[in-house]
C-alpha cells in the first residue's frame with residue numbers, strides 16, 4: 001500500500017512554532033491556548049489575515065517550518081513505520097502542502113529528524129486526493145471533504161485527531177502514528 005502522511009499538524013508542530021514567533025515578535029497579540037478552528041487565523045483577532053500569512057509565509061517562515069519541533073513520539077513512530085513498511089512491502093509517502101519557495105524547509109526538516117519516506121509529494125490540500133496513494137493520514141477538515149467527495153475509498157482518509165478537527169466524521173481517527181499499522185493490516 002502507498003500510505004500518504006501529511007506533515008503539519010500530524011508530525012510537525014507548526015502551530016506551536018508559529019505561536020512562539022508571534023509571542024516574541026508581536027507581544028501584544030493574544031493567541032488562545034487551544035486552536036478551535038481549522039482556520040486558526042480566526043482565533044487570532046489581534047492580527048489581520050494578511051499579517052498572519054506574512055509571518056509564516058515570508059518574514060518568519062524558517063522559524064515556523066524548518067525550526068518547528070516534531071510532535072512527541074512522531075519521530076520514533078515514523079522510524080518504526082519505515083521498518084514495518086519495508087518489511088510488509090508498503091510505501092510511506094509524505095504528502096504536504098507548501099508554497100514553492102518554502103519547500104526546502106520541509107525537506108531539510110525531514111532530513112534533520114532522519115525521516116526517510118519513499119517519496120515526498122508537494123500538493124495543495126484540496127488536491128491531495130488526486131495523488132497515487134491508498135491512504136492519507138491528515139488533520140485537515142478541508143482535505144477530508146475533498147477526499148470523500150472525490151474518491152471511492154472514502155474510509156481510507158485517516159483523521160489525525162486535533163482540537164480543530166473534532167467535527168470530521170470518519171471511520172478512522174487516530175492520535176498516534178503507530179495506529180496506522182493496525183488500520184492498514186485490517187484492510
Ligand SMILES: [Mg+2]
Nearest residue numbers: 006008009139
Ligand atoms: Mg496538516
